[in-house]
Amino acid sequence: MTLNSDVSYSNGTYISSLLTVIVSIGLFLFTNFVLASSCDLLDIDNMPSNWELPATAIDTDQVPQVSVDPEAPEDSPLPVYRLSDNTYMLFGNISLLDEKNRGFNANAGFIVTEQGVIVIDSLGTPTLGQRLINSIHCITDKPIKYLIVTHNHPDHAYGAAAFLNIEGITRIAHRGTIDYNHSETLETSVSYRREKLPKDMQSFKPLEADIYIETEPFGRKRIHLGQEVIDIYNTGKHHSYGDLLVHQVNRKILWISDLAFNQRTTYMGDGNSAQILKAQEWLLQTFPHASLMVPGHGSAQTPPFSMVTKTHDYVTRMRHAMREAVDEDISMIDAVQGIEFDDWKAVPFYELNQRANANFVYREMEKAYFDNFQPNN
Numbered sequence: 001m002t003l004n005s006d007v008s009y010s011n012g013t014y015i016s017s018l019l020t021v022i023v024s025i026g027l028f029l030f031t032n033f034v035l036a037s038s039c040d041l042l043d044i045d046n047m048p049s050n051w052e053l054p055a056t057a058i059d060t061d062q063v064p065q066v067s068v069d070p071e072a073p074e075d076s077p078l079p080v081y082r083l084s085d086n087t088y089m090l091f092g093n094i095s096l097l098d099e100k101n102r103g104f105n106a107n108a109g110f111i112v113t114e115q116g117v118i119v120i121d122s123l124g125t126p127t128l129g130q131r132l133i134n135s136i137h138c139i140t141d142k143p144i145k146y147l148i149v150t151h152n153h154p155d156h157a158y159g160a161a162a163f164l165n166i167e168g169i170t171r172i173a174h175r176g177t178i179d180y181n182h183s184e185t186l187e188t189s190v191s192y193r194r195e196k197l198p199k200d201m202q203s204f205k206p207l208e209a210d211i212y213i214e215t216e217p218f219g220r221k222r223i224h225l226g227q228e229v230i231d232i233y234n235t236g237k238h239h240s241y242g243d244l245l246v247h248q249v250n251r252k253i254l255w256i257s258d259l260a261f262n263q264r265t266t267y268m269g270d271g272n273s274a275q276i277l278k279a280q281e282w283l284l285q286t287f288p289h290a291s292l293m294v295p296g297h298g299s300a301q302t303p304p305f306s307m308v309t310k311t312h313d314y315v316t317r318m319r320h321a322m323r324e325a326v327d328e329d330i331s332m333i334d335a336v337q338g339i340e341f342d343d344w345k346a347v348p349f350y351e352l353n354q355r356a357n358a359n360f361v362y363r364e365m366e367k368a369y370f371d372n373f374q375p376n377n
C-alpha cells in the first residue's frame, strides 16, 4: 500500500511535472510567439497599413501619420527610428490630439547601453507610455534605468505613469514639475484628456520624480550609464513650468525638447519668450560641434540646425511686434488680430498658434511696460 501509494504519488508527481513542463513550453512558445509577432510590427513589411512613415527621422520634410489602434494588444510597440547605433527616436505625428493619434503627437527617444536604457520623454498617455516601453523591449532586453522627462506638458509627460512600477528606475524631471502638479493647469489638462481618451488615461498619475533638477539656469547634472555620459541641463522656464535639455556627450546628440520646433509653428503658453531666446542662443554657442538635435516635435536635424534659427527668428519678430504695439498703445485685441507672418502661413499649427502666441507675448510686454514704469512723483 505504502509502496503503491508512493508509486501512485510519484506517478501523480510525474504527471503533474510533465503537465507543468508542457504548460511551460506552451507558455514559453506562446509568449515568444506573441512577443515576436508584436515586435514584427517594427518590421517595415508588417507595419499596419494606417501607419504612414517617412523613410528617415533625420532632415526629412515628411511627417509621420501613425494611427494608434486603441484595441492593439497590450505589448504592441510604436514605430521606432534608429538615429545612431544605440540611439532611437519615436517620431510623433504633427497634429492636435485626436482619436486617431490618441496623443502620439510628440517625440520621445531612448539610448541603449550595456548597463541599461535611458528614456527621454514618455509620450502623452499612460497607454502610449506603455507602448513606448514595449517598443524598447522589442529592441533590447536591457532594463530601463532612467526616465528623463524634459518638461511637464502632457504630450511629453503623461506617459510617465507607465514607468511607475519599473524596478530600479530613476525618474528625473525639472523642479517645476512639482509646481505644475499643484496647478489648475494640470487639472484642466487631465480632465480634457480623460474626456477625450478615457481608456488611455485610466492609470494616469501626476509624475513624481526621484530626482528634480533645480540647478541655476544652464547648470547641469551628469549621469553615467555604460559608456554613455549624459548631461541634463536646466534651460529655465522657457516653454513650461521648467525645461530640460539632454546631451549625449560622447555622440554630441542633443535632445532639445521644445526649445525649437521643427515642421510646425512654435507654441508659447507657459514659460517666457525672453528665456526662449536666451536658451536658444546658449544652445548654439555652447554646442558648436553638435552632430544632431532632436526636438520635441518634428524630425531630428543635422547642422546648421535651421529649426533653432527659424524658431528664434519667429519669437524675436513676435516680441518686437508686440512691444511696439504696447508702446503705441494699440489694444491687445487689435495687436493680436493684426499680426501675420506671411512666411509662416504654410507651416502646420500657424493658424492655431499665431494668435495665442501673440496674446501671450503681448501680455509679457504689457507687464514689462508697467514693471518699468517709473511714476514721476
Ligand SMILES: [Zn+2]
Binding pocket: 106, 153, 155, 156, 258, 296, 297
Ligand atoms: Zn511639446
